[in-house]
Amino acid sequence: MVSDKNTIEVEKIVIKFAGDSGDGMQLTGTQFSDTSSLFGNDIATFPDYPSEIRAPQGTISGVSGFQVHIGKSGIYSPGDIADVLVAMNPAALKANLNSLRKSGIIITDIDSFDKKGLEKAEYITNPLEDGSLEDYKIIEAPVTSLTKKCIIDLNLGLDNKSILRCKNMFTLGMVYCMFNRSLEQSENFITTKFKKKPELVTANLAALHAGHNYAYTIELLASAYTVLPADNKAGLYRNITGNQAVAWGVMAASERSGREIFLGSYPITPATDIMHELVKHKWFGAKVFQAEDEIAGICSSIGASFAGNLAITTTSGPGLALKGEAIGLAIMAELPLVIVNVQRGGPSTGLPTKTEQSDLMQALYGRNGDSPAIVIAAGSPSDCFDFAYIACKLALEHMTPVILLTDGYLGNGAEAWAIKKTKDLPSITPCLVNKNVKDWEPYLRNPDTLARYWATPGMPGYEHRIGGLEKQEVSGKVSHNAENHEKMTLMRAAKIERVKKFIPLQKVKGKEYDDLLIVGWGGTYGTVFGAVTDLQAEGYNIAFCQFNYINPLPENTAEIFSKYKRIMVCELNMGQFANHLRATIPQFTYMQHNKIQGQPFTIDELKNKFIKTLAE
Template sequence: DAPYSIQPARLKPGKYRNVTGNSALALGLIAAAQKAGLRMFCGSYPITPASDILHELSKYRRFQLTTFQAEDEIAAISAAIGASFAGALGVTGSSGPGIALKTEAMGLALMTELPLVIINVQRGGPSTGLPTKTEQSDLFQAVYGRNGECPIPVLAARSPADCFETAYEACRIAIDCRTPVILLSDGSLANGSEPWLLPDVNSLPKIDPDFATDPAGFMPYKRDEKLARPWAIPGTPGLEHRIGGLEKDALTGNISYDAQNHEKMVRTRAEKVRRIADRLEPTEPFFDPAGDVLVIGWGGTYGSITQAVIEARQTGLRVGHVHLRHVFPLPNDLTDVAARYRNVLIPELNMGQLRFHLRGQLGLESVGLNKIQGKPFHVAEVRSAIESLARRKHLPAEQEIA
């Protein structure tokens, strides 16, 4: 006679433990460093809601892990870059205001082409904003928020448990491609918890730092098929080279003010990031592969969107769901997938940043469902938007559903 009944969870058999988003991020970083055979260094400055990542990592020093609470955000990321230069996996974390302070050093990490993972646990903004509330308003900051042509891969986790896999993937890309990588989480993921199926560590993807060791023919900016330059640990005989924020010669690494060389280096760094999309798995929508509405989401809206799509399909609508882990570069086939649906809906906890990003990068027209209240979506809000959009036959471009 109870008004509600809760069915047993349909979970894959295995051993589970409870994780928060922040604790899962920490474990993903450790797993990646161990798989790569690297020491890990995390330099951070306390800030809500990211501080627990540093706290969690400090418990695992037995895994060749150094945690450093710096005097400020700039010192934190600069120390992490130095650790990467020395042959460790450098990591730094913060929230939106702290990421703003780190941006100059992020450009340095890109110019030096060293592995670095930068975690942004988003909160309500701007400025101090709503430190204890969730939001998705730092997408533009992550993709575009630096001086100069400074492309950095951006990944986003979708659930507390998914934070592990996303952190591992961010480290793999950073090491393989010799680039800083930004990982976006948010307050609801960071402090939310769920059961996490313990992975088989032997089945985790291989990560090979592939340090340069042979001085014969060594050139610090001679690139491999991924356009990654050699990672040479300081002090290795015969591998001495210049490093820093000034533009470098495309092969020798010497400081260069040559106009053609600068354009070549800018385009090469951009192409290196673009090629990441060529190695992504094909995009497979959840639920209907074609139909009335495709819902594209990213980050912590995953749960609300998934349940809303399930309920909308129960009314007879044909609805698909794509949840992006790779925000930049975007999957190459995303435009083709979206073309199989009459309408595209993008729910996000901001004023439409992913919607504008997709339009600018891919020319993809969509309709936004936007909420900026420091709270996640209710399932009913997303379901109502899906049903409303499915009933419409002709839509003006760049429309937002109230």
């Protein structure tokens, strides 16, 4: 530890780890954030990696990054501008320099700045020597050579490739020293991860310690930073990613509803980790089915729903497009189903590993016929737990498909989660038929929710047939009657509209009447909240409305909008939510602020935009 050093206390700090996609930067970043949260920091993370598994080594297209935001409190986003950039090679430096604040710290592996490395990164002159980095504090560490040396000395018989793989642990050791962190968590991690290969345990531990000692001994780090533990509310915490949180939210809903989980899914970036997570929990009874395609993913889930399971399917944009017809079937058959869409840049294959609020219109309208479904969106990684739970609750109680929108930024991002107790979650009462329901027929409805009563195979006396053809009201028999079709179309719409009565009222952060209301939805929550909070503290007349319930919108939405002079909708697309508001609440004028770069908003850019707008 560096307690004897001149230690600087800071409120929050953003560190970006960047290197070649084979350099293990995701692991390094995760280790650092795990250690920091065990230390008690509030954290938020964001991985930014290329869609190629191994792009050409040393090139800009192969750079993989992992950003960690740690702080004493109030960490709502992974941060926009980094204070510290760890660049394992010239390409990583080039790709990330514009996201490092001026006067920030750059830690580089000087060994990688050779002719070949500079050429691959398309540097004409060496940036470490040509003066172009004079605004920054540069730490030139011989990471490659020192890692090699410390491991070769141990005579473990490892080949060169395996030795070089330990470079990331050397760097991690340096950063731990810089931020005054204990090595213990990572030591345990290494020991467990390489349990079967003791020589790798020794090598990685050696690199970790060597990096730590190197940073400490030669005091290249002018001062160590301390980010004090967060002032979070009392309770037990753990780190959670958005994708993990979705899986756990579904498990909690299964526990509370008494329905077994069935997940039918097809691998697609960035949603696959939900399937990876859920399939670990066979002990909990989760049935996970990797289908032959996206369509079979959702269709197997519809079958499981018909048979009485809590049925889920997970996907991302292009997959949602393929599932459209089947969602229509679930709407017509009025079966409970949760569709989780971890959004990514579109259209078509688009930007698989980059985030975008790309699919709002698709979620709302991407089907034939008038086919409304519930659409909700999570706002942060830990929020994914709550909204996955709510998605299941709404599906089971209202007998309808529910589309839950998250995005790559939330799915892969991590933050601290105050662990919930399942008994404290709201109850879930699936709309199952029971003997108190008199004169049951397949489309007899619960008068409160308008949901039909669910009767599942195996229940004697309730044998019935449903399907995708239009239904006669109540009896559920096939009907081509003109008036009935209109009646049923209106009924399906009314059933979704009725959900308004069962969701919370919209809240506002800020004063009731003010100059500017900022509207956001889903995964931009952290950055928009951060920007508005800062400006409010600076005395600006600004308020913020974060929407998680998209369809139907909360009942008091129009009432809130009426209290503000101007409304600006911020989203990572061309204006899909703004258009949704124009269609559903047309009496207001909606300004827009949009970004379509596959990257989240930054707090600074939002603040600048809002200040400019307030001045207009």
